[in-house]
Amino acid sequence: MATQMVDIEGQSSAQTSSPPSIFNKVDHPVTLKFEEVVYTIKNKKQGWIQKKKNHEPTEKQILKGITGMVLPGEMLAMLGPSGCGKTTLLTALGGRLGGKLDGTITYNGKPFSSIMKRYTGFVTQDDILYPHLTVTETLVFTALLRLPKKLTTQEKITHAEAVIDQLRLTRCKNIIIGGPDLRGVSGGERKRVSIGQEMLINPSLLFLDEPTSGLDSTTAQRIVLILWELARGGRTIVMTIHQPSSRLFYMFHKVVLLSEGNSLFFGKGSEVMDYFNSIGFSPSVAMNPSDFLLDLANGISPDNSSYGDQNAVKQKLVLAYKSNLDENLKAEVVEFNDDENDVLHNKKHERWSTTWLQQVMILLKRGVKERKHEFFSTLKIGQVIAVSFLCGLLWWQSDKAHLQDQSGLLFFYTGFWGFFPLFQAIFTFPQERQMLGKERSSGIFWKFLVRIVYTSF
Numbered sequence: 469m470a471t472q473m474v475d476i477e478g479q480s481s482a483q484t485s486s487p488p489s490i491f492n493k494v495d496h497p498v499t500l501k502f503e504e505v506v507y508t509i510k511n512k513k514q515g516w517i518q519k520k521k522n523h524e525p526t527e528k529q530i531l532k533g534i535t536g537m538v539l540p541g542e543m544l545a546m547l548g549p550s551g552c553g554k555t556t557l558l559t560a561l562g563g564r565l566g567g568k569l570d571g572t573i574t575y576n577g578k579p580f581s582s583i584m585k586r587y588t589g590f591v592t593q594d595d596i597l598y599p600h601l602t603v604t605e606t607l608v609f610t611a612l613l614r615l616p617k618k619l620t621t622q623e624k625i626t627h628a629e630a631v632i633d634q635l636r637l638t639r640c641k642n643i644i645i646g647g648p649d650l651r652g653v654s655g656g657e658r659k660r661v662s663i664g665q666e667m668l669i670n671p672s673l674l675f676l677d678e679p680t681s682g683l684d685s686t687t688a689q690r691i692v693l694i695l696w697e698l699a700r701g702g703r704t705i706v707m708t709i710h711q712p713s714s715r716l717f718y719m720f721h722k723v724v725l726l727s728e729g730n731s732l733f734f735g736k737g738s739e740v741m742d743y744f745n746s747i748g749f750s751p752s753v754a755m756n757p758s759d760f761l762l763d764l765a766n767g768i769s770p771d772n773s774s775y776g777d778q779n780a781v782k783q784k785l786v787l788a789y790k791s792n793l794d795e796n797l798k799a800e801v802v803e804f805n806d807d808e809n810d811v812l813h814n815k816k817h818e819r820w821s822t823t824w825l826q827q828v829m830i831l832l833k834r835g836v837k838e839r840k841h842e843f844f845s846t847l848k849i850g851q852v853i854a855v856s857f858l859c860g861l862l863w864w865q866s867d868k869a870h871l872q873d874q875s876g877l878l879f880f881y882t883g884f885w886g887f888f889p890l891f892q893a894i895f896t897f898p899q900e901r902q903m904l905g906k907e908r909s910s911g912i913f914w915k916f917l918v919r920i921v922y923t924s925f
């Protein structure tokens with residue numbers, strides 16, 4: 469099997485022609501509109517004793533009517549305190565939220581569809597990557613899986629190389645991703661690899677959940693700058709972000725401020741301070757706008773930094789939004805005609821994903837690369853030696869004439885070599901769950917099958 473494997477590192481470094489500039493412009497621009505988005509969840513049922521005591525409502529509203537619009541070439545930042553509903557809104561807009569979702573979300577005037585899914589990239593907060601693959605291997609395997617089958621393997625590798633260049637990952641392209649117990653690329657580089665995986669399909673819409681969390685401000689700025697360049701190519705970019713520095717804040721074209729599922733502001737980042745000033749909230753000292761906005765969303769008024777009347781401040785801000793911005797915004801969203809330029813839905817699309825056999829083969833190769841270190845791990849060799857030693861002791865100088873003894877040994881060996889690989893395979897299922905979830909959304913369904921096949925070797 470090892471001889472069949474594609475030497476990805478070798479092939480990619482052998483590539484001499486300059487990578488195509490596939491990222492300059494997007495082919496199918498998308499306008500994202502969302503009106504009165506409400507998301508409700510059912511509260512978990514309590515035990516019958518608790519149920520009698522507490523009369524909690526059975527449902528909880530996470531999003532309470534959020535409206536907005538993002539045009540191609542724009543970058544929207546969702547701001548708000550922890551638990552205000554940013555990730556929920558992002559997931560809803562990315563077409564990944566199940567459950568009770570009311571309101572309207574449209575992409576060029578149409579609801580979410582499989583065509584839209586193909587042109588949507590989603591970068592989750594946690595980077596789900598294989599720790600033992602290098603940056604190049606990670607991106608090349610993704611390219612082989614996600615790019616249309618009309619492209620040759622070499623062209624797909626060239627695309628992956630182009631992404632590496634674009635994301636300035638060239639210096640670390642041969643370094644492994646790494647994990648909690650394994651040194652690898654830095655946090656910022658890992659985040660760029662995750663973004664690169666989504667960029668490979670040249671998405672029209674890109675969603676990112678906290679792409680800068682845990683990074684220093686320079687690295688965070690570098691990542692937002694890359695996203696800004698992507699937006700300049702006509703992409704629609706939506707991200708959640710916790711507390712951007714003022715340099716970052718002014719890079720966003722639009723900002724939505726959330727508080728407990730309510731919208732407190734939606735509009736241009738450059739206008740947010742003027743808006744809050746106009747309704748009587750202005751910072752007493754010069755401060756980072758995002759700090760100021762987070763204080764407001766937490767109900768901390770600039771003139772009264774005591775924590776007494778937070779609910780009253782929040783209520784005031786919600787009412788101010790409803791009377792000053794909500795109606796105009798809804799009218800703007802309804803009036804905007806995005807049907808005319810809808811190249812995406814008007815064009816005939818080929819079914820371009822790879823066949824299941826190709827997927828199985830690529831996943832098999834990737835699985836072998838990722839787990840080859842386990843095949844001859846000291847632990848596994850130690851386990852086999854220990855079992856062999858015990859068997860040796862038990863059957864030491866056993867009489868060859870005793871056929872039952874010999875068949876017992878054979879029975880034990882057959883059982884051991886049958887179940888030993890089987891248990892290895894079973895324990896990979898929980899480890900692979902996250903990756904399966906991530907890749908299922910890209911249409912890769914054959915992973916479990918492949919896991920069983922190659923772990924049983």
Ligand SMILES: Nc1ncnc2c1ncn2[C@@H]1O[C@H](COP(=O)(O)OP(=O)(O)OP(=O)(O)O)[C@@H](O)[C@H]1O
Nearest residue numbers: 509530548549550551552553554555556557708710
């Ligand atoms: N399935 C669920 N069941 C119960 N509560 C949920 C569920 N999903 C989300 N919530 C609640 O909804 C609220 C919003 O969650 P969400 O993850 O969107 O917040 P967030 O603003 O992204 O927070 P953070 O910035 O900390 O990631 C939280 O209070 C969370 O506990």
